[in-house]
Amino acid sequence: MKKTEVIQLMAIIRSNYQHFEISEEKSAVWHSLMEAMSFEAAKLNLKSFMQQSPYPPTAADIIARDPGQFTDYAQLRSETAERLREIEGWHQQAVPLPERLIPKMLRGGDVNE
Numbered sequence: 030m031k032k033t034e035v036i037q038l039m040a041i042i043r044s045n046y047q048h049f050e051i052s053e054e055k056s057a058v059w060h061s062l063m064e065a066m067s068f069e070a071a072k073l074n075l076k077s078f079m080q081q082s083p084y085p086p087t088a089a090d091i092i093a094r095d096p097g098q099f100t101d102y103a104q105l106r107s108e109t110a111e112r113l114r115e116i117e118g119w120h121q122q123a124v125p126l127p128e129r130l131i132p133k134m135l136r137g138g139d140v141n142e
Contacts, residue, residue, distance in 0.1 A: 034068040035060045038075055038091065046085035062088045 039051045039059065063071060074093045078086045128136070 030060070030063050030066050030068050030071060032056065032060045034071070035063055037068075038071055041075065042085055045079060049085040059088045063092060066092060 036051070036056055039049075039056060042049045043051055071091050074091050075086065078090050078093075082090075
């Protein structure tokens with residue numbers, strides 16, 4: 030996307046959200062974030078965002094990932110369960126901390142010992 034197109038998007042946002050500020054620095058940052066994106070895709074994402082939110086968008090709201098992309102939650106659950114089993118194994122294999130390395134105040138009993 031060209032910098033002029035980013036500024037066009039920002040102008041649309043500004044015309045609909047009165048507290049949205051446009052600056053040279055902000056437009057430069059947004060352009061660096063969106064330069065690989067097509068202007069048409071950005072306009073569609075902006076339109077979708079504006080239909081759902083009374084608040085101005087961030088660059089991330091406009092960049093929004095591909096809706097065709099999905100997260101495989103079953104795989105994430107499986108990987109999480111595997112990681113938790115691994116952590117549990119570490120707990121079972123852990124060696125207790127030698128008494129001499131535990132600060133006196135944490136050993137229990139009388140604090141004044």
